[in-house]
Amino acid sequence: MFKTRSVTPGQAPATLTPHLVDGKTVHPKITLFEYDEVTLVEKEIANIEDAFGCFHNDKVSWINIDGLGDVDVLRKLGERFNLHPLALEDVLNTGQRPKVEHYEGYLFIVAEMIYLNKEEEVCGEQVSMFLGRNFIITVQEEPETDAFDHVRARIRSGRGWIRKMKCDYLAYALLDSIIDHYFPVLENLGAAIEDIENTMVEKPSRSCLLSLHEYKRTLVQMRRFVWPAREVATSLMHEETGLVRAETKVFLRDCYDHTVQIMDLVESYRDVVSGLMELYLSSIGIRTNEIMRVLTVMSSIFIPLTFIAGLYGMNFAYQEGDVKMPLNMPELHSPYGYVIVLGVMVLIAIGQVLFFKHKKWL
Structure with a gap:
């Protein structure tokens, strides 16, 4: 559900290890958005070097990399934009805690994207961002899943603020899209928990208990990502290097409010799940007591009958x-x-x- 890839014990710092698919490295999908208020260039590129020439203008340049199978792409990005090797290592070692790290000339942002797959199961993947003055680089784990379609649609249509603002606003829009995707996931969980609640009241079963354990585990995982996401929004709101402008910080307040709402929902659902688990245990205890009462009464009735039958036998x-x-x-x-x-x-x-x-x- 939530993928985690940690450093091998004893491995040297800043070691870049690719994600393998069936034991093989897979070249990532690389897309480039280059735009300002008037113009827009969107294209898919095969070699990362083809995107380096677009950073010598005042336009917003967004490179999105889907897939972690080719470390050479990250190495070339690191050499071109002076990205710290430890930050590149955190990109590959997924399962990082959402955070903001300040480096010279850019910010390194880690967030966790939550979504529902085709089987309606809750999944997550790490999204890493490098925010500079005239560029933003995002790196995702999987090319099949994405929370940025609405952001791309706004860029293409030119609606709203996004084409009028700089890279910091795009970083906010991407982070806000990631956080907003928590709401439909929580709504789906809430509906499933409500169905189990109705079933538990009428006829509790072991399958209900197993589902509740799974939902509780999911909520614990989501809390582990939402809590630091609030700190990410706070850090960006109080960022002092000038990479995040004052007009963008106003929008980040809304992003912070969304994290608070999500946190409240997660805590509420956790309380409901814990209450339902206690209800299940109580109902099982009540059923056991009722069964024991019936058996005791039946035994009490047959005690004198057994005595008479034994006596005459x-x-x-x-x-x-x-x-x-x-x-x-x-x-x-x-x-x-x-x-x-x-x-x-x-x-x-x-x-x-x-x-x-x-x-x-x-």
């Missing part, structure tokens, strides 16, 4: 030859003894049932 002889033994169960020779004993047993059982109902034990 001893078959002590009433007469041995010509010698009569009246103390040895004279009822054995009564013509109605069998019917009388059965009738007594039925009356005892009915009397016990009436007594239990009077005591409200049934």
Whole structure:
């Protein structure tokens, strides 16, 4: 669900290790957006060097890399834009905590993008950004999933502020798009939790408990990403190097508010899931008590019946030859003894049932 790729113990710092697919390196998909208020250039490029010539103007240049299979692309970017090797290592070692790091001439931003796959399962991948004065570079894990389609559509149409602003506003738009994608995921989780709640009230089952454990795990993971995302928005709002301008910081306040809302939703759903798990355990305890009560009542009814049956099952002889033994169960020779004993047993059982109902034990 949430992919994590950590450094091998003992590995030298700033070691770049590619992500392999079936044991092979895969060249990433690289796209370039170059625009200002009037013009727009959008193209897919095969070699990263083809994008280097666009950074000598006042336009906004956005390079997006989908895939982590070719470390040479990152090395060339690092050489061209003086990107720190440790930042490049964090790009490849996914599962980083969302953060903002200040380097000379640029900011390194890490965020976690959450989305629903085709099976409606919650998945996540790391998005890394390098924000400079006239460029922004984003690196994603997978080419198949993306949260930036709406941002691209706004750039193409020229609607809103995005074509009038600089790279810092584009970084805000990308970060805001990542955070906004948490809302539909949480709505989907909320609907699923509500369905389980209705099922738990009517008929709790082990499958419900397993689903609740999975949802709780997902919410814990989301909280681990949302909490530092709020710190990312705060850091960008108070950034003092001039890479984030004052007019963009106003929009970042809205991004911060969204992280607070998401955090509230995550905590609320966690409380609901914990409550449902307690409800399940309570309902199981209640069902067990009801079953034990019924079994106890049934055992209590059969105790005297078993005693009578056992007593008359001893078959002590009433007469041995010509010698009569009246103390040895004279009822054995009564013509109605069998019917009388059965009738007594039925009356005892009915009397016990009436007594239990009077005591409200049934």
